[in-house]
Amino acid sequence: MINLNDTAKANLDEALANSGLRSTRQREQIYAVLLKRRDHPTADEVYARAKEVMPTISLATVYNCLETLVDCNLVKKLNYEREPSRFCPNDGEHAHFLDEANGRVYDILLPEDFQSMVSKILPRGFEAKKVKLTFTGYAPNDLDTNSL
Amino acid sequence: MINLNDTAKANLDEALANSGLRSTRQREQIYAVLLKRRDHPTADEVYARAKEVMPTISLATVYNCLETLVDCNLVKKLNYEREPSRFCPNDGEHAHFLDEANGRVYDILLPEDFQSMVSKILPRGFEAKKVKLTFTGYAPNDLDTNSL
DNA sequence: GTTGATTTTTGGAATCATTCCAATTTAGTT
DNA sequence: AACTAAATTGGAATGATTCCAAAAATCAAC
Incomplete structure (x- = not known):
């Protein structure tokens, strides 16, 4: 069951x-x-x-x-x-890639230090609790159903 | 009018x-x-x-x-x-920051090479047409209504 | 294990941003 | 001015999600 x-x-x-x-x-x-x-x-x-x-x-x-x-x-x-x-069940930090051709979403692994790296973009005084990165485009066409 | x-x-x-x-x-x-x-x-x-x-x-x-x-x-x-x-009217590449305290959204200027930089994260074969970066957290509390 | 108190589940109604539609108006062309 | 195509309009429809109140399930104490 x-x-x-x-x-x-x-x-x-x-x-x-x-x-x-x-x-x-x-x-x-x-x-x-x-x-x-x-x-x-x-x-x-x-x-x-x-x-x-x-x-x-x-x-x-x-x-x-x-x-x-x-x-x-x-x-x-x-x-x-x-x-x-x-x-999606949560396996830690990852970005998402939306394939425009078929509507599927793939998980993209992020480097460990991604959040701190990208937070440097923020002007003084901004405190980010969460960062979200999403791509749109075309994925390789030989991927299986599950994500990477 | x-x-x-x-x-x-x-x-x-x-x-x-x-x-x-x-x-x-x-x-x-x-x-x-x-x-x-x-x-x-x-x-x-x-x-x-x-x-x-x-x-x-x-x-x-x-x-x-x-x-x-x-x-x-x-x-x-x-x-x-x-x-x-x-x-928001479009002035080129920028990220967005959502202030959880007041619900306001601020534009965050991005470095020129941001898209190409971050696209390196993608595995072979993924072609990103668009990249979206959004932060959530707390903004400094002395900002005026308009964005940066 | 039964009882009681609290959560959780359930089906259906309600919500609400957005889209759709058919009729009218407007813009651009001859 | 007349014609054609595009844009606007108000109202109805859509559809994902939330809300609701009643029924069922869970947990704790006895």
């Missing part, structure tokens, strides 16, 4: 507990869906995939769970223009 | 002509509104400001004009999460 390996499950439970939240079947399922195919699905797509295996889950719950996971810092929410948000 | 200086008007007319589009009172007015206060207003805010001086303009027209100006590359559309889009 669910499909989370032990360490992922442990991470989830810990992150939820840290925020004083409960571990539920639905939250596990949503997290499992995101880990299984890292193709930056929208809430609707997550809903469809979760339903295959948990047919009674509701769309509202999918939104709730995704928001919870984002708040716990286990998942990132991506936005391009005002298109539907996409979600 | 409108309030565009000669060079701005000339830029607008040229950009529109380049795209085979007509120069209209509404388009001039919307562009003038954006140039007058560079505080990254939403479509609604642009609508309110335009209406003060052109009471019959419609919201649909504001959306149309903004889209046209963006297409002509005279204006940039900014998005944070899925909040309403904001608009």
